[in-house]
Amino acid sequence: xxxxxxxxxxxxxxxxxxxxxxxxxxxxxxxxxxxxxxxxxxxxxxxxxxxxxxxxxxxxxxxxxxxxxxxxxxxxxxxxxxxxxxxxxxxxxxxxxxxxxxxxxxxxxxxxxxxxxxxxxxxxxxxxxxxxxxxxxxxxxxxxxxxxxxxxxxxxxxxxxxxxxxxxxxxxxxxxxxxxxxxxxxxxxxxxxxxxxxxxxxxxxxxxxxxxxxxxxxxxxxxxxxxxxxxxxxxxxxxxxxxxxxxxxxxxxxxxxxxxxxxxxxxxxxxxxxxxxxxxxxxxxxxxxxxxxxxxxxxxxxxxxxxxxxxxxxxxxxxxxxxxxxxxxxxxxxxxxxxxxxxxxxxxxxxxxxxxxxxxxxxxxxxxxxxxxxxxxxxxxxxxxxxxxxxxxxxxxxxxxxxxxxxxxxxxxxxxxxxxxxxxxxxxxxxxxxxxxxxxxxxxxxxxxxxxxxxxxxxxxxxxxxxxxxxxxxxxxxxxxxxxxxxxxxxxxxxxxxxxxxxxxxxxxxxxxxxxxxxxxxxxxxxxxxxxxxxxxxxxxxxxxxxxxxxxxxxxxxxxxxxxxxxxxxxxxxxxxxxxxxxxxxxxxxxxxxxxxxxxxxxxxxxxxxxxxxxx
Amino acid sequence: xxxxxxxxxxxxxxxxxxxxxxxxxxxxxxxxxxxxxxxxxxxxxxxxxxxxxxxxxxxxxxxxxxxxxxxxxxxxxxxxxxxxxxxxxxxxxxxxxxxxxxxxxxxxxxxxxxxxxxxxxxxxxxxxxxxxxxxxxxxxxxxxxxxxxxxxxxxxxxxxxxxxxxxxxxxxxxxxxxxxxxxxxxxxxxxxxxxxxxxxxxxxxxxxxxxxxxxxxxxxxxxxxxxxxxxxxxxxxxxxxxxxxxxx
Numbered sequence: 014x015x016x017x018x019x020x021x022x023x024x025x026x027x028x029x030x031x032x033x034x035x036x037x038x039x040x041x042x043x044x045x046x047x048x049x050x051x052x053x054x055x056x057x058x059x060x061x062x063x064x065x066x067x068x069x070x071x072x073x074x075x076x077x078x079x080x081x082x083x084x085x086x087x088x089x090x091x092x093x094x095x096x097x098x099x100x101x102x103x104x105x106x107x108x109x110x111x112x113x114x115x116x117x118x119x120x121x122x123x124x125x126x127x128x129x130x131x132x133x134x135x136x137x138x139x140x141x142x143x144x145x146x147x148x149x150x151x152x153x154x155x156x157x158x159x160x161x162x163x164x165x166x167x168x169x170x171x172x173x174x175x176x177x178x179x180x181x182x183x184x185x186x187x188x189x190x191x192x193x194x195x196x197x198x199x200x201x202x203x204x205x206x207x208x209x210x211x212x213x214x215x216x217x218x219x220x221x222x223x224x225x226x227x228x229x230x231x232x233x234x235x236x237x238x239x240x241x242x243x244x245x246x247x248x249x250x251x252x253x254x255x256x257x258x259x260x261x262x263x264x265x266x267x268x269x270x271x272x273x274x275x276x277x278x279x280x281x282x283x284x285x286x287x288x289x290x291x292x293x294x295x296x297x298x299x300x301x302x303x304x305x306x307x308x309x310x311x312x313x314x315x316x317x318x319x320x321x322x323x324x325x326x327x328x329x330x331x332x333x334x335x336x337x338x339x340x341x342x343x344x345x346x347x348x349x350x351x352x353x354x355x356x357x358x359x360x361x362x363x364x365x366x367x368x369x370x371x372x373x374x375x376x377x378x379x380x381x382x383x384x385x386x387x388x389x390x391x392x393x394x395x396x397x398x399x400x401x402x403x404x405x406x407x408x409x410x411x412x413x414x415x416x417x418x419x420x421x422x423x424x425x426x427x428x429x430x431x432x433x434x435x436x437x438x439x440x441x442x443x444x445x446x447x448x449x450x451x452x453x454x455x456x457x458x459x460x461x462x463x464x465x466x467x468x469x470x471x472x473x474x475x476x477x478x479x480x481x482x483x484x485x486x487x488x489x490x491x492x493x494x495x496x497x498x499x500x501x502x503x504x505x506x507x508x509x510x511x512x513x514x515x516x517x518x519x520x521x522x523x524x525x526x527x528x529x530x531x532x533x534x535x536x537x538x539x540x541x542x543x544x545x546x547x548x549x550x551x552x553x554x555x556x557x558x559x560x561x562x563x564x565x566x567x568x569x570x571x572x573x574x575x576x577x578x579x580x581x582x583x584x585x586x587x588x589x590x591x592x593x594x595x596x597x598x599x600x601x602x603x604x605x606x607x608x609x610x611x612x613x614x615x616x617x618x619x620x621x622x623x624x625x626x627x628x629x
Numbered sequence: 630x631x632x633x634x635x636x637x638x639x640x641x642x643x644x645x646x647x648x649x650x651x652x653x654x655x656x657x658x659x660x661x662x663x664x665x666x667x668x669x670x671x672x673x674x675x676x677x678x679x680x681x682x683x684x685x686x687x688x689x690x691x692x693x694x695x696x697x698x699x700x701x702x703x704x705x706x707x708x709x710x711x712x713x714x715x716x717x718x719x720x721x722x723x724x725x726x727x728x729x730x731x732x733x734x735x736x737x738x739x740x741x742x743x744x745x746x747x748x749x750x751x752x753x754x755x756x757x758x759x760x761x762x763x764x765x766x767x768x769x770x771x772x773x774x775x776x777x778x779x780x781x782x783x784x785x786x787x788x789x790x791x792x793x794x795x796x797x798x799x800x801x802x803x804x805x806x807x808x809x810x811x812x813x814x815x816x817x818x819x820x821x822x823x824x825x826x827x828x829x830x831x832x833x834x835x836x837x838x839x840x841x842x843x844x845x846x847x848x849x850x851x852x853x854x855x856x857x858x859x860x861x862x863x864x865x866x867x868x869x870x871x872x873x874x875x876x877x
Contacts, residue, residue, distance in 0.1 A: 057671070058729065059769055060679045076750075115749045121738035123758050123765055124805070152677060155765060165729075173729075196718055225673040239871065259650020262782035265676050370676055373695050374652070484662035511682045528667025531634070531720040535666030 017461045021201045025051040025170070026450050028190065028205040028233070030177050033061035034153075035415025035435035035442070037160040040169045042443025043209075044625035048450060050169035051203065053192060055176050055227050059161045060211055062225055063435070066153030067144025067268035067366065068137055070436070076131040078142040078314075082622045084610050085105040085141050087187035090430060092293050092294065093139040093324045094394075094423025095564040096579065097245075101401035102421035102613075105428070106437050114146050124148055136273045139324040139427040141298070141615065143230030150270050150364045156432060175201065176537060177231060177577035179237040179467045180208060180411065181459060187239070187410030191467040195537060197204040198530025207446045208455050209404075210236060210413040210576075211439065214393035215548035217541075219499075220491035223255055223266040224491040232417035233551065234544025236397045241406040243585040244419040244598075245395030246548075247555035247566045250426055251500045253328035254300030255389025262374045264389040267349065267367065269428040271384075272321045274363050275310045275354040278332070278347050279383070280340040286347075287320035290331040295323060298615060324567045326425040329388040333500055336387070346387030347499035352380055370577040377530040388500055394426050394565065395419040395555070398584060401601070403445030410449060414442035424564025472530075474539045480525025482537035490517055490545060496537070498553045501517060503570050507557040514550050521546060550593055555583040558595055630660070630857055631710045632668070634719045640708065647698050647749070648773035653709065654682050654693040669720040677835060678769030682722050685710045690772040690833050712775040731790045734818065735798060740806040753805045763833050764800035764844055766836045767793065773830035774839060789820035796844035802851065816852045824849070 022129070025048075026192050029040045032054035043050040047266045054061065071098040074385075075081040087107035091098055109379030118124065118132065123135040124146050134143040148155040164173070174195040212232030216224025233243055253265040273279075291299050300306040306319035321328065332347045336425065341425050342348050351360055357380035361368050371377045371384060396419035397406055404412045415435040422430060474483075490628070526536035561575035562568050581597040588594040613621070632641045643660045656674055661668045672852075673679040677695040684693050687708050689699075701707055715723040755868055773792040779785050790798075798815055801807055815821045824845055831841045838844070856863060 056673055057681065057725070060673045060681050062674070064679045064768070065674050065676065114750070117752055119740055119745075121740075121801075121804070123753075123761050126753055126758065130754045131750055146767070151678070151766065154768065158765065158767075162737060163734070173726075178725055188861055196722075217858040225675065225679075227673065261655045262675070263650045265814050364696075368679065373677065373697070374648070427735075482662075482666070484666065488662075526666060530671040533667040534669060585652060 017202070017464050021046075021199070022204060023051060023172070023201060023347045024204040025049045026205065027051070027209065028053060028203050029209045029211060030190070031061070031211035031213060031415070032058055032157050032171070033063040033211060033213055033415060033435065034160060034432060035417070035439040036061075036209070037157070037164050038436055038439025039209045039211055039414055039446070041160065041164055041167050041441040042440045043446060045170040046165045046443070046447045046449050048447060051172060051205070052126055052164070053177060055173045055174065055195070058171055059157055059259065061157065061229060063157045063432075064151045065154070065223065065225070065266060066432050067150040067266065068270040068273060069135055069147030069152045069429050070110070070114055070156065070432035071137070071140060071144050071427065072114040072146060072433055073107065073144060074111050074114065074132060074134060074146065076127055077134040079428050079620060081142040081144060082620065084622065085113070085618060086144065086620060087607075087614065088108070088611050090138055090427060091423070093425055093427040095425060095574065096423065096611065097563060097600070098423030099401055099564070100607050101601065103423075104607055105401065105441065106421050106434060109437040109440075110433040113433065113440065117156065117159050119435070120159050120163045122155050136318070136322065136426045137269065138269055138272065138328070140429065145273070145429040146272070149362070150268050150366050152432065154535050157201055176540065177235065178425070178471055178540065180235050181463045182239060182408070183458050183460055185409060186453075187408060190235075191464055193471065193540075194262040194432065196532050198533060198536070201463055202459065204457055204459060206450045206457055207410040207412060209413045209442050209446055210397060210411070210417050211442075212417045214396070214416040216390050216392075218490060218494045218545050218549045218552070220495040221255065221264040223252060223264055224390070229541035230544045230548030231541065232397060232413060234547040236406060236408070236411065236413065237410060237547050237585070238586055239408050240587065241408045241411055242398040243395065243551050244343070244398040244582050245555070246393070246419075246551040246585060247559050247583060248424050248564060249390060249393035249552055250325060250386040250392040250394060250565045251329045252391035253325055253332055253388055254349060254386035257342070257387040258344040258375060258387045260526035264373070265374070266389065266391065267384060267386050268364070269325070271349060271351050271364060271367060273353065274359070276320070276321065276349050276351040277354060278305060278321050278328070278349055280335045280347060281342060282340055286335055286340070287328065287331060288324065290327060290334075291320050291323065292608050296602050300325065324425055326428065329500060330567060332387060339624050342385040344385055346385040348383040349386045350383040352382060357381075388505055392416060392426055392431065393419075394422040394424065400445075402441070403444055403448065404442035405449065410447050411452070412442045414438040418495070424566060471540060474524055474526050475530060475536055477523065477525040478524040481520045483524050483526055483535055483542060486517065486520055486524060486542060487538060487545070490542070490549060493517070494549055494552075498549070498556060501567050501569055502556050503568065504557065507553055510553045511550070511557065512554060514546065518546055552586050554593060554595055555585060556583075558583050630668070630720070630845055632665075632720055633717070636716050638717070640678045651698045652694055653686055653696045653698065653707070654804055656698065657693060657709070660686070669718070669722045678768060678809040680768030681686045681689050681855045683772050683775065685712055690775050692770060692772075695835060710776060712771070712837050714775045714777075714781045715771070727786055728769070728771055728774060728791070728793065731794050733802070734790070734796070735794065736811055736814065738801055738804065738807055739809050749807055760843060761800045761803050763838055764796045766838055767796065768836060770798050770835060771791065772833045772835065777825065777835050778829065785820070791823070791825045792840050792845060794819065795821060795824070795848055796838065796840050799844035799848045802848065812851050812855050815848055816856060820850050821852055822846070
């Protein structure tokens with residue numbers, strides 16, 4: 014029998030899980046407010062996937078186009094999300110983003126500048142005005158490094174290369190969690206009054222993804238097991254431009270900044286096919302000739318935006334359509350061309366890491382040649398269901414923020430809204446957790462039985478004589494999600510996928526990692542598989558339930574948006590018998606003012622903002 | 630491939646079929662999946678942006694995700710070892726925690742608040758931040774720390790902070806908004822004098838940052854100006870114009 018009194022125990026008021034932008038920002042907030050805070054991450058500090066965010070952080074600073082305003086950012090976000098966003102979250106996001114960006118500058122971030130010396134902003138898909146504060150195409154690195162350097166002096170403890178296995182509850186509230194040091198393979202118990210999940214998404218469930226090994230849906234899996242709800246899991250974003258060649262880098266992200274800087278998409282007949290793919294909702298605000306698109310790129314403020322800058326769901330589906338019709342590039346993508354649109358110097362200065370990435374990984378010079386790109390699983394709009402103002406889940410003491418939480422982006426996220434999301438809601442989660450801890454005076458007691466169960470489940474994977482190879486099981490899972498729960502879905506494919514997943518669940522019961530417990534990636538992979546299976550099943554079942562096409566969720570058998578489905582979110586919770594429970598839950602209703610703003614035409618909006626400002 | 634831990638280890642031979650376009654990290658992953666499930670390696674982004682997968686390939690410090698297999702000939706044996714300057718934990722994974730300790734010693738950025746306008750904005754011109762941005766491209770792969778002979782051969786981790794953190798100091802020193810004087814710490818705590826400009830760090834930087842010429846040399850000049858320039862010393866003695874020293 015395992016004796017937990019010998020286990021290493023670490024106690025804090027708050028534990029933050031995950032050290033991407035959201036996690037570090039949340040930890041800074043908790044620590045600034047005087048809470049004893051611990052930050053636990055699977056990798057080394059500063060390596061989280063936030064570094065891969067390239068294009069920028071969206072915030073209505075109005076530095077490049079003074080017409081910008083939080084209301085326009087809010088309207089863009091709602092339209093991009095097909096009005097399925099959590100209205101309150103979208104409002105908070107648009108309102109707070111500018112302050113969060115200015116705060117980063119005060120903490121040492123060095124964004125690219127305008128001629129007046131202000132933070133420069135670039136165009137991006139779905140954003141009405143140039144809105145993305147950026148540093149070349151390495152904005153994520155700038156943000157994570159700034160937060161990291163701020164964080165190490167803030168006074169919270171950082172626990173690196175520690176994988177979190179599961180949460181512990183006492184009397185229905187969070188009281189801690191069990192972690193495993195990846196280096197030694199030994200276990201550690203964290204005692205805390207509250208836990209903030211900032212674990213990112215679950216892209217690793219798919220074969221073609223822009224995500225790294227860490228994105229295994231750990232937050233979804235742990236929250237689900239602890240009795241929290243998942244929301245909007247069917248909305249998985251396929252970024253339209255991932256690399257498609259060579260095979261070893263298939264899925265690696267090509268920033269939307271390429272299109273923001275003027276890049277165009279063409280098929281193998283040389284046609285700019287995005288002009289044929291403008292959805293009705295965006296017709297009035299999108300250029301319909303190459304001539305107008307060119308004027309826009311040259312800076313004409315009256316010209317409308319090129320169709321390449323439509324939202325990601327639209328562009329991804331258009332590329333897929335071209336490939337299906339036999340008009341794709343040699344390796345099954347579309348051509349992305351910046352070489353004919355901008356000078357070599359501009360390309361290298363504005364897109365240095367894209368230049369470098371293609372040069373090294375594909376032996377291709379983007380200043381003279383066209384890239385081949387195709388959709389890649391990039392982001393989860395859905396996630397753990399949280400209260401819009403406090404970020405607390407339905408489990409007392411459990412919070413979630415960043416990609417791990419669902420709601421703000423609705424059915425489709427705009428590029429640049431992720432970095433702002435993680436800053437805004439990282440801070441709010443810190444505030445929410447602070448308030449909760451203030452009101453929660455009772456000391457936390459740990460239930461040793463839960464700890465023992467968690468540890469035994471983990472060690473069984475090593476101790477079995479024989480069993481399934483975790484790497485191969487992961488590969489099978491990726492095949493299922495890629496083929497059956499991909500960018501275009503049908504009832505029969507989804508049913509087939511769910512059946513295959515149940516077969517994989519059975520295999521998972523006998524998964525076996527070879528070797529000892531010290532730094533054993535096979536074991537870590539096996540431990541993450543449970544979370545990936547929960548995540549995959551949640552996506553597949555939610556996608557089957559939602560009988561419409563909206564944003565990133567495309568059902569060929571239900572091709573259009575259905576007003577009836579706008580009224581409901583699909584919410585997932587673990588049933589008492591261990592099966593996955595799904596229900597339709599009424600969608601958050603907006604206040605009248607928010608509804609009015611979101612539905613204004615752009616002309617009405619612009620004149621309203623002008624009026625407002627002239628009164629000041 | 631090196632297999633072993635801090636106490637012992639050996640080079641183990643793996644034979645594997647490779648596909649077009651593979652990088653060394655792909656090969657490591659394939660070996661992991663097919664032949665050695667417990668092979669330890671660090672990696673994250675697989676696109677040269679996070680700096681996790683630093684190893685020594687045929688003796689050269691490199692990011693394994695950005696090293697293509699076709700750089701080597703078909704019949705060549707490729708040797709992959711952990712970076713040498715930091716203690717091995719297991720296989721290709723090393724203990725780089727010393728670097729995190731060094732970063733913590735640097736006095737954080739602290740802007741002059743008076744430079745903030747009424748809308749909460751600071752102004753900096755692009756040409757004044759180009760150099761700072763060059764240093765901020767650093768992905769903390771620690772390849773420069775690994776090849777720096779002060780750290781690698783002389784093991785003076787007790788006195789020298791290494792090229793990575795000298796350029797971090799330089800980026801703070803050149804930041805138009807910063808208010809802290811770090812020159813005394815550059816000289817005394819961080820050992821800028823120990824670097825004798827062999828430029829090995831610049832050679833291995835995967836981000837092509839000009840560490841030596843643009844960062845370390847100007848920083849050393851600042852120290853020389855402050856402490857070893859006799860005319861300036863006299864000038865300061867007479868007029869006491871030097872600003873009070875803040876921070877470490």
